[in-house]
Amino acid sequence: MFAAERRQLILEMVRANGAVSLRELARVVQTSEVTVRRDVRALEAEGLLDRRHGGAVLPGGFTRESGFPQKSHLATAEKTAIADLAAGLVQEGEAIVVGAGTTTQELARRLARVPGLTVVTNSLLVAQALAHANRVEVVMTGGTLRGSNYALVGSGAEQSLQGLRVSRAFISGAGLTAERGLSTSNMLSASVDRALVEAAAEVVVLADHTKLGTDTMFQTVPTDVITHLVTDEPPLADDRSATELQALADRGVQVTVASLNGVENLQASGGGGGRRRDLSPPLPVPRRHPHPGQPGGGMPGGPLRSAQLSGEASAARIADLAPRRR
Incomplete structure (x- = not known):
């Protein structure tokens, strides 16, 4: 892939996603991060994007939010x-x-x-x-x-x-x-x-x-x-x-x-x-049990239940989630 083609693809990815890491750019354009970093510098010099820690974002200081896809x-x-x-x-x-x-x-x-x-x-x-x-x-x-x-x-x-x-x-x-x-x-x-x-x-x-x-x-x-x-x-x-x-x-x-x-x-x-x-050491991380009365003291297990909190019922349902003092 020629440099011009790489940079066009990099620019399209940044415009589509708002922010993209150098690692991801290198993977997509199938080149090294060193080469991608050089391309990003060139595009920044033209005012087409901004460099950030380990990546590139849309120009203008603050990044915009990408969609879920x-x-x-x-x-x-x-x-x-x-x-x-x-x-x-x-x-x-x-x-x-x-x-x-x-x-x-x-x-x-x-x-x-x-x-x-x-x-x-x-x-x-x-x-x-x-x-x-x-x-x-x-x-x-x-x-x-x-x-x-x-x-x-x-x-x-x-x-x-x-x-x-x-x-x-x-x-x-x-x-x-x-x-x-x-x-x-x-x-x-x-x-x-x-x-x-x-x-x-x-x-x-x-x-x-x-x-x-x-x-x-x-x-x-x-x-x-x-x-x-x-x-x-x-x-x-x-x-x-x-x-x-x-x-x-x-x-x-x-x-x-x-x-x-x-x-x-x-x-x-x-x-x-x-x-x-x-x-x-790698996981598993040792699990520590909190002292009685502190947050995280646990809640009784039970079958799956999905609830929605809304209106006056919310306060009562939320209160049940608070850890109980022994």
């Missing part, structure tokens, strides 16, 4: 690795919330094997992945359907989450920076994500390396609220993503990186500077 085909291997690690954080009998997104959909497919689990979600795709799971209860919010990502949004979704208290929230987004935290390009989605986070004692962000260093219009979770980030290993030449990960760790976020060799837990730099990466 486009996002579902991006970074699929990375999302699978992230979902595998995140599923190991979920305990038997736990009550959690799971937001909308292609990565959280992958997580939901793995949660189907966790008995006694209660999952509250505004995502039709998450609910569908768990619909036939044995001994998993699915509770859906109310709201208005947003077709681009199959999520329920609006005041109905937010009101149905009031009074809810669960152990963890698993959410994704369009961008993640140490300075601003997690963000998305849609105001309604951002508002519901904030309501999901408010309901949880801990916040786990699932974001592949293409999201690192990307900033979008609406902040959903500031960095100091993020408990844990599960991500994939950035390309070797992508020093900026590695720097962003270190900055997140230095801000107190527990960063777990999926790699071919296992799981890397990135810790905050000490007084002497430099980065410390402790290579932990």
Whole structure:
């Protein structure tokens, strides 16, 4: 493929998806990431796209949101690795919330094997992945359907989450920076994500390396609220993503990186500077049982039930999800 043909294809992919990683571009045009990076620089010089950490985005500073069909085909291997690690954080009998997104959909497919689990979600795709799971209860919010990502949004979704208290929230987004935290390009989605986070004692962000260093219009979770980030290993030449990960760790976020060799837990730099990466054993991750009375104390198992929270019935149904003190 000639350089002009490669660059035209790269430009078409960025225009179709909003943001594409160098790794994905190299795979599609069947060349090296070094060559793709050179092509991206040339296109940026012409004002046709902007470079970002490990990828390229539409010009104009903030990235726009891709539709579900486009996002579902991006970074699929990375999302699978992230979902595998995140599923190991979920305990038997736990009550959690799971937001909308292609990565959280992958997580939901793995949660189907966790008995006694209660999952509250505004995502039709998450609910569908768990619909036939044995001994998993699915509770859906109310709201208005947003077709681009199959999520329920609006005041109905937010009101149905009031009074809810669960152990963890698993959410994704369009961008993640140490300075601003997690963000998305849609105001309604951002508002519901904030309501999901408010309901949880801990916040786990699932974001592949293409999201690192990307900033979008609406902040959903500031960095100091993020408990844990599960991500994939950035390309070797992508020093900026590695720097962003270190900055997140230095801000107190527990960063777990999926790699071919296992799981890397990135810790905050000490007084002497430099980065410390402790290579932990692969999954399964040991499961810790919370103390009685704390969030995440578990909920009784039972057959699958799908419920929708709406109107006055929402408050009563949500109250049942709160962990009971012994």
